[in-house]
Amino acid sequence: MRVLMGVSGGVDSAVATYLLKQKGYEVIGIYLKMHRGVNHKENLEKIEKISKKIGFEYVVEDVEEEFQKEVYEYFVKSYEVGATPNPCAMCNRKIKFGIFMNFLEKYNCQKAATGHYVRNDGEFLYEAKDKNKDQSYFLFGIKKEILPKVIFPLGDYTKDEIKEIAKKIGLDEFANQKESQDICFIDTNYIEVLKNHFNPQKKGIVVDKSGKKIGYHKGYAFYTIGQRKGFNLFKAHKPHYVIGIDAKANKLIVGEKKDLEKRTVFLKGVNLFIDKNEFAALSKVRYRAPKLPSVVKMESKTKAVVKFLEPAVGVAKGQACVFYDGEKLLGGGWIRGAKK
Ligand SMILES: Nc1ncnc2c1ncn2[C@@H]1O[C@H](COP(=O)(O)OP(=O)(O)OP(=O)(O)O)[C@@H](O)[C@H]1O
Numbered sequence: 586m587r588v589l590m591g592v593s594g595g596v597d598s599a600v601a602t603y604l605l606k607q608k609g610y611e612v613i614g615i616y617l618k619m620h621r622g623v624n625h626k627e628n629l630e631k632i633e634k635i636s637k638k639i640g641f642e643y644v645v646e647d648v649e650e651e652f653q654k655e656v657y658e659y660f661v662k663s664y665e666v667g668a669t670p671n672p673c674a675m676c677n678r679k680i681k682f683g684i685f686m687n688f689l690e691k692y693n694c695q696k697a698a699t700g701h702y703v704r705n706d707g708e709f710l711y712e713a714k715d716k717n718k719d720q721s722y723f724l725f726g727i728k729k730e731i732l733p734k735v736i737f738p739l740g741d742y743t744k745d746e747i748k749e750i751a752k753k754i755g756l757d758e759f760a761n762q763k764e765s766q767d768i769c770f771i772d773t774n775y776i777e778v779l780k781n782h783f784n785p786q787k788k789g790i791v792v793d794k795s796g797k798k799i800g801y802h803k804g805y806a807f808y809t810i811g812q813r814k815g816f817n818l819f820k821a822h823k824p825h826y827v828i829g830i831d832a833k834a835n836k837l838i839v840g841e842k843k844d845l846e847k848r849t850v851f852l853k854g855v856n857l858f859i860d861k862n863e864f865a866a867l868s869k870v871r872y873r874a875p876k877l878p879s880v881v882k883m884e885s886k887t888k889a890v891v892k893f894l895e896p897a898v899g900v901a902k903g904q905a906c907v908f909y910d911g912e913k914l915l916g917g918g919w920i921r922g923a924k925k
Pocket residue numbers: 590591592593594595596597598599615616617618619681698699700701765769
């Protein structure tokens with residue numbers, strides 16, 4: 586069987602390729618040129634070395650235009666309107682498990698593979714063995730139909746085990762390479778990226794829940810819901826947290842910790858791996874947030890309301906709310922609002 590393996594020049598996809606070959610698959614690597622700002626030349630040099638070591642052919646495809654429109658512009662726009670985007674989740678849906686799937690036929694492959702840390706039984710995705718590296722949260726949006734065609738060779742390994750394998754097969758320099766950034770198209774920090782599109786450093790006022798001016802902020806794109814630092818209050822009161830971002834008025838709304846607690850979260854763009862309109866789930870509102878008991882109710886094909894039995898904190902517009910049954914991924918959606 587021929588497998589089209591997404592290769593990035595990193596250790597994870599290198600070892601994933603090796604593991605596929607060990608299992609007897611015929612592997613073709615594919616490097617996608619996603620964002621213009623990324624140093625493709627450097628990545629391709631790494632892939633060249635890796636492919637020589639492991640022994641596989643690879644192809645290069647340009648998806649810059651789609652990435653620009655579906656991921657990069659979405660990312661900039663989200664910050665501009667005061668939301669907190671999740672470009673990796675968007676990229677997985679649109680690019681890595683979207684356009685990518687179109688290349689299977691072109692390269693005469695029956696399956697696709699990537700070095701994501703997640704497990705797949707062909708029907709559902711499950712959290713990876715390595716809970717610290719698990720990427721299931723970022724995969725909530727991929728289409729259920731493609732699951733039988735996707736292999737994740739790393740799901741049953743820890744990152745340390747992957748590094749060990751890398752060393753064993755002569756890829757030491759990759760095993761010790763510094764971990765890639767969270768967001769592949771950001772070299773420095775995201776504010777620098779935003780500066781190319783709007784002024785993210787336009788200072789504004791901080792208000793309390795009643796609308797009273799109590800301080801200054803350095804530009805609303807610097808903040809996300811739940812953040813405690815980075816703004817100046819006139820008086821050093823007890824801790825204040827960002828509870829709202831009003832991009833139009835260029836205001837940051839702050840409050841106490843309890844003001845962050847939300848029991849109802851509204852979602853759009855919901856994607857489900859199960860066929861139910863109402864179900865209990867453990868849901869999380871951010872990648873590193875705890876999974877909390879909740880009931881998910883679909884309101885239309887793509888909109889849902891999540892009722893949390895214990896309050897969720899740090900609920901930000903633009904982030905994903907992802908549903909689990911134990912380790913099994915049930916689906917998720919994009920947060921569009923929340924209430925107490
Ligand atoms: N430019 C790319 N072209 C093709 N596939 C890619 C590309 N970038 C990432 N991938 C695939 O997506 C997987 C997960 O990407 P992520 O950015 O999370 O990588 P990572 O965990 O740093 O992995 P790696 O060590 O392989 O870079 C990679 O292991 C790889 O299979």
